[in-house]
Amino acid sequence: MATAAQRRIKSVSYAKYGYIFTAPFFIVYFIFMLFPLLTTFKLSVYGNGLSAKLDQAGTSINCFVGMDNFKTILTGGTDYKSMGIHENFVKFFGNTIIIWVGNFIPQICLSLLLAVWFTDLRVKMPGKGFFKVVMYMPNIITAASVAGLFLSLCGDSKYSVLNSFLLNHGFLDEAYMFASNKWSSRIIVMFIQVWMWFGNTMIMLMSGIQGINESLFEAAEIDGANSRQTFWRITFPLLKSIMVYTLLTSMIGGLQMFDIPFMFHTGNVINSHLETIAIFIYDYFHRDYLHPSYGYSAAASVILFVITSILGALVFYVQRDKDAIEIKKKRKAAAKEAKRRAARGGGFSI
Amino acid sequence: MSKKITYASDKGGYQTKVIIKSAFIYLGLIILTLICLVPIWILVVNSTRDHNEIIVNGMSLIPNKFLFHNIKTLGSNSLYTKFFHPLIGMRNSLIIAGCCCALTVFFAGLTAYGIVVYDFKLKGAMFTFIIAVMMIPTQVTAVGFMKMLVNWDLLNSYIPLIVPAIAAPAIVFFMRQYMLSSFPLDIIEAARIDGSNEFRTFLTISIPMMKPAFAVQAIFAFIAKWNDYYNQSLVLIKGDYRQNTMPMMVQGVLAIDRNPDYGANYAAIMLSIIPVVVVYLVLSKFIIGGVAAGGVKE
Numbered sequence: 001m002a003t004a005a006q007r008r009i010k011s012v013s014y015a016k017y018g019y020i021f022t023a024p025f026f027i028v029y030f031i032f033m034l035f036p037l038l039t040t041f042k043l044s045v046y047g048n049g050l051s052a053k054l055d056q057a058g059t060s061i062n063c064f065v066g067m068d069n070f071k072t073i074l075t076g077g078t079d080y081k082s083m084g085i086h087e088n089f090v091k092f093f094g095n096t097i098i099i100w101v102g103n104f105i106p107q108i109c110l111s112l113l114l115a116v117w118f119t120d121l122r123v124k125m126p127g128k129g130f131f132k133v134v135m136y137m138p139n140i141i142t143a144a145s146v147a148g149l150f151l152s153l154c155g156d157s158k159y160s161v162l163n164s165f166l167l168n169h170g171f172l173d174e175a176y177m178f179a180s181n182k183w184s185s186r187i188i189v190m191f192i193q194v195w196m197w198f199g200n201t202m203i204m205l206m207s208g209i210q211g212i213n214e215s216l217f218e219a220a221e222i223d224g225a226n227s228r229q230t231f232w233r234i235t236f237p238l239l240k241s242i243m244v245y246t247l248l249t250s251m252i253g254g255l256q257m258f259d260i261p262f263m264f265h266t267g268n269v270i271n272s273h274l275e276t277i278a279i280f281i282y283d284y285f286h287r288d289y290l291h292p293s294y295g296y297s298a299a300a301s302v303i304l305f306v307i308t309s310i311l312g313a314l315v316f317y318v319q320r321d322k323d324a325i326e327i328k329k330k331r332k333a334a335a336k337e338a339k340r341r342a343a344r345g346g347g348f349s350i
Numbered sequence: 351m352s353k354k355i356t357y358a359s360d361k362g363g364y365q366t367k368v369i370i371k372s373a374f375i376y377l378g379l380i381i382l383t384l385i386c387l388v389p390i391w392i393l394v395v396n397s398t399r400d401h402n403e404i405i406v407n408g409m410s411l412i413p414n415k416f417l418f419h420n421i422k423t424l425g426s427n428s429l430y431t432k433f434f435h436p437l438i439g440m441r442n443s444l445i446i447a448g449c450c451c452a453l454t455v456f457f458a459g460l461t462a463y464g465i466v467v468y469d470f471k472l473k474g475a476m477f478t479f480i481i482a483v484m485m486i487p488t489q490v491t492a493v494g495f496m497k498m499l500v501n502w503d504l505l506n507s508y509i510p511l512i513v514p515a516i517a518a519p520a521i522v523f524f525m526r527q528y529m530l531s532s533f534p535l536d537i538i539e540a541a542r543i544d545g546s547n548e549f550r551t552f553l554t555i556s557i558p559m560m561k562p563a564f565a566v567q568a569i570f571a572f573i574a575k576w577n578d579y580y581n582q583s584l585v586l587i588k589g590d591y592r593q594n595t596m597p598m599m600v601q602g603v604l605a606i607d608r609n610p611d612y613g614a615n616y617a618a619i620m621l622s623i624i625p626v627v628v629v630y631l632v633l634s635k636f637i638i639g640g641v642a643a644g645g646v647k648e
Contacts, residue, residue: 014468014469014548015468015469015470015471016470017464017467017468017548018464018465018467018468018469018470018472018473019464019470019472020464021460021461021463021464021468021548021552022460022461022464022465022476024457024460024461024516025457025458025460025461025516025517025522026476026517028457028513028514028516028517029483029517029519032495032510032513032514032517033483033486033491033514033517034483035494035498036491036492036493036494036495036497036498037486037490037491037494038494039493039494039495039497039498040490040491040492040493040494041494042494043493043494043497110382113378114379114382117375117378117379120375124372125372125375125376129635129638131379131382131383132638133631133634133638134383134386134387135382135383135386136634136637136638136641137386137627137630138386140573140577140626140627140630140637141577141623141626141627142576142577142579142596142597142600142622142623142626143577143579143597144579144596144597144598144600144601144604144622145597145600145619145622145623145626147604148600148603148604148615148618148619148622149389149390149393149619149623150389151604152393152396152612152615152616152619153389153392159404159405159408159612161392161396161408161409164408164409165408165409167408168408195385195386199386200641203638203641203642204641204642206642207642207643227371249485252485252487255487256487256488256489258489258580259579259580263579263601263604265604266604266607267605267607268605268607278487278489281489281492281493282489282492282580285492285493285496286492286496286584292496294493294497297492297493298493298494301489301490301491301492301493302490304487304489304490305486305487305490308485308486308487308490311485312484312485315485316481
């Protein structure tokens with residue numbers, strides 16, 4: 001063991017490498033991520049027109065407008081345009097939630113079922129690796145290609161696979177607009193999201209189940225528990241924290257949903273039943289990048305940031321190290337006790 | 351629990367039960383496998399069929415022989431040559447994803463190494479910061495990012511796509527966990543005594559020892575950047591196919607709304623999917639292992 005003095009010398013001589021090694025990360029992070037984040041915050045309280053040109057409300061990107069952008073987005077304004085922006089925001093937020101819920105519930109059920117199947121001790125399963133590989137595969141395919149794939153399978157055109165099948169067999173008289181109609185398009189996008197992500201969720205849950213002490217399952221089997229009892233009384237309760245983690249990270253991911261809804265349409269007009277909050281942000285500052293509305297986008301980004309932060313904080317609350325907190329609590333209690341004793345012993349506290 | 355406990359009456363009954371259950375599970379797995387594979391198979395089949403055949407006969411599961419014809423159409427029809435050049439797209443995507451992947455893994459490793467190995471005042475603060483920013487979505491910073499690109503005249507360049515890869519908090523976090531669990535710090539002491547300087551220790555001792563973690567994260571970083579349509583469409587706005595990436599080109603194909611050649615359309619999408627699938631199948635062992643080890647969800 002090093003003496004205290006030796007340790008001090010060591011920490012003095014090597015500490016600088018800690019800074020050198022971590023410097024590139026932090027420099028790049030500050031320039032390319034933190035600075036834009038702060039700029040976003042700043043832009044959210046500034047106007048929308050470009051500096052040379054005022055927008056309809058008579059503001060530009062150089063005018064401080066306080067909370068006006070948030071007000072417009074969240075409550076609408078008096079004029080036609082800001083009512084439209086408010087309506088869009090509410091609608092797109094609704095779309096995001098509908099599509100997320102519609103993809104998460106089937107996804108988690110399917111993944112959980114598969115994870116339980118794959119980890120079942122009783123069932124010997126050759127080819128397990130093959131199934132896992134196939135089921136994870138949709139996750140790595142580029143979203144643009146996936147959108148293209150499903151557009152050609154069940155798009156609006158009467159030559160898409162689904163339409164031509166239904167037409168040729170006399171189920172339909174004319175092509176159904178699968179990619180344009182409200183619910184059919186949403187259901188297809190939900191299906192795509194499940195298709196892309198269930199393999200990933202399954203593998204995460206599987207590693208969670210494998211983390212459970214195996215002797216518990218063996219004991220259950222010896223006690224004659226059937227699969228359902230094992231699942232509801234052992235697997236599910238012990239998997240709860242991983243499930244909550246999956247739920248929250250999926251929510252954060254769901255709020256960012258962009259690629260598939262953005263590209264699942266024929267031609268150049270985005271299907272408004274699929275537009276999500278991420279597309280709202282993208283649209284207002286980038287679609288027409290010569291006349292961007294930075295203010296509205298930035299305000300929506302800040303709202304998104306707040307929601308994400310709350311969800312992120314919950315993730316850490318769920319994932320927190322319970323033992324460490326217990327120790328901290330005890331230490332605090334001990335400190336309190338000591339204080340109380342000191343107070344009783346004639347001292348006084350202010 | 352009730353008092354009545356039923357034991358499996360005999361070993362044969364138990365065995366039958368297991369077999370029935372296995373069969374049931376297999377059936378479910380096969381159906382899901384088909385759901386995963388059939389769309390891709392239909393795509394591959396249709397890319398080998400002629401435009402007219404697709405229109406007249408509809409769906410088919412048997413390949414035809416028009417693949418090269420369709421690919422030729424992609425190369426000659428002005429509807430496609432305006433923006434779809436698979437080789438150029440792949441080259442550009444490769445440049446971006448390759449550079450990003452190398453930078454991400456190297457600097458994430460370096461940062462994690464710095465945080466794990468050295469004792470310094472800001473160590474705790476830095477780690478807390480990395481955890482805190484791990485979940486900030488790209489979309490939130492996009493507005494400010496765009497404004498910055500406009501101000502600094504960085505639009506239509508690869509710099510804003512590649513350089514930010516140096517700072518990947520989630521991967522730093524993963525590397526740190528890996529290092530804490532399976533990197534013996536004594537080895538660094540030994541290297542110091544042998545006279546190796548700190549940077550060389552990292553390069554020649556730490557990286558080789560951390561190879562599994564580096565490999566997994568490299569694969570994930572590469573896939574994430576290859577598929578990253580959002581940032582690429584933010585930065586590359588010139589509409590020039592010579593700088594566009596693969597996802598952007600596919601998006602261009604999807605946007606054709608008048609008289610597309612269906613065979614060529616399918617071939618274009620097929621060309622964007624198949625290389626990824628092939629690479630995936632080769633590396634699948636690492637990828638599945640990486641996801642199971644709590645790989646980054648992106």
